[in-house]
Amino acid sequence: MLKRPEENRLAEVGRLYDRLAPALFRYAVMILASPTEAEDVVHRVFVRLLQRDLSRVAEIDGYARRAVRNDCFNTIRGRRGRREDETTPLLEIAGAAGIGPEERIATEQALRELPADQREVLHLKIFEGWTFNEIAALSGESVNTVASRYRYGLLKMRTRLS
C-alpha cells in the first residue's frame, strides 16, 4: 500500500508524463529515426527530471525539451553499427484524408535518409508548427542556419520522392 506522499508524487508524475511525453517522444523519434532509442531517451529524461525538485525547475517544458534534444544527439554520437529498429514505422496517418501506405513508406524512407538536424527542423516546423525563430532559440543556431536546414531537408526529400 502506498503512503500518501508517494501516491501524490505518483499522480504528479503521471500528469506530467501525460502532458509532456507524447510530444517529447515524437520529437525524439524524428531526430533519432528510431522508436527504440526514443523510448530510452524519454525514459532517461524523465528519470533525471524526477530526481529534481519539480517545484524548483523553472519552465519544465523547455527544460525537458532541451534535455531530450541533448540526449538524442548524444545518442547519435554514441551509435555503433546498425540499429535493430530500422524498419519500425516512424510515421502514422494523421487524419482521415491521409495518403496511401506506399506513399507513407516512401515519405518515411526519404525522411530517414536526412541528417538528424534537418529531420529535427522539419519536425518542429511541420508537425509542431514552430517558427524558425523558436527552433533557433532551442537549437542555439542562427535563424538562417535553421531555415537552410529546412530548405535542404525539403529539397532532399523532394528529390528522393520524385
Next chain:
Amino acid sequence: MEMNDEELERRLRTLRPIGPPPSLRARVLTSVHAPRSQPVWTWLPALAAILAAVLLSWRTLRIYEDVGRPQIEAAEAQRQAEIDQLSRAWGDTDASRMAAEDALTALSNASHSQPHSVTAEGSIK
C-alpha cells in the same frame, strides 16, 4: 513527377510521428518507486569512521613498533643474558641452563617483575 515544397509539406501534414508505446508510461512511473541511489554525502560519516579506525590501528601498530617491541626485545635480551650468566656460574651444562631458566621464571612469577640482579658468582639478588 516533381513535387514542389508546398505539396511535400501538405503530404507530410497528413502524417505524424508515432506516439510513445503504452509500456513507456509504466516504465517511467516504475522509476518513481525505484529506490534512488543515495547521494555520496550520505556515505561520508561511515567512510570517515572506517578511515578513522584504519588510521587508529595503523597508528597503534606504529607505536607498538616504536616503543613496545624494543622494550620486549630488551627484556628478553636481558633475560637471556641472565640465564647465560647463571648457567655459566652453575657449571655451564644443559642442566645448569635449565635450572637457571627455572630459577629466573620462578623469581619473575614470585616478584611480579620487581627488579632483581644476577651476580657473576651465580646468585640472584
